[in-house]
Amino acid sequence: MTSRNLDWTNIAAPSIEDFDLIARDAFAELPEEFRRLCEGVIIRVEDFPDEETLKDMDCETEFDLLGLFRGRGLAQGASTLQTGQFPNMVWLYRRPILDFWADQEDTLGAIITHVLVHEIGHHFGLSDADMEAIEESMR
Known part of the structure; x- marks a missing residue:
């Protein structure tokens, strides 16, 4: 399909719900272990x-952070929730990710996967090489 055949007037930026679906798909594709x-x-x-x-x-601007892990990672010995402790959470920030994507050759799904792996990696105390x-x- 050429750009002349594509109706660009109906294309919108992925919503939070779209990102959530992409993140769930990305998570499902991670190695089982x-x-x-x-x-x-x-x-x-x-x-x-x-x-x-x-x-x-x-952060200098609201676009500086693509994702964040908050909680007590496995590297710190967090295997069970203690009273008053929030669950471990990974945030993906849609607008900064979209802004980053605009300057990249990678697909949006690849970038969301990268951020997800990186933030979950903090939970495990993994190195960048890991x-x-x-x-x-x-791949």
Whole structure:
């Protein structure tokens, strides 16, 4: 199909719901042993990080952060929730990811997968090399 045959007037940016679906698909494609270790990790999609997160992460703009892991990772010995402890969560930030995607040759799905693996990797205390190996195993 050529661009002359595609009706560009009806194409919209992926919604939060679209991102959630892409993230769920990306998670489902991760290696089984990696997914099994993620039990209890909640994945949320928001347009932007909140002001407190931007301040905590020392961000200059709301576009500086693509994703974030919050919680007590397995590397810190978190195997069960303790009273008053929030569940481990990964946030994916839609607008910063879309902005990043606009400057890349990768697909949106590949970028969401990369951010997801990177943030979940923090949960496990994985190195960058470990996370790259996981992504490479999916190609």
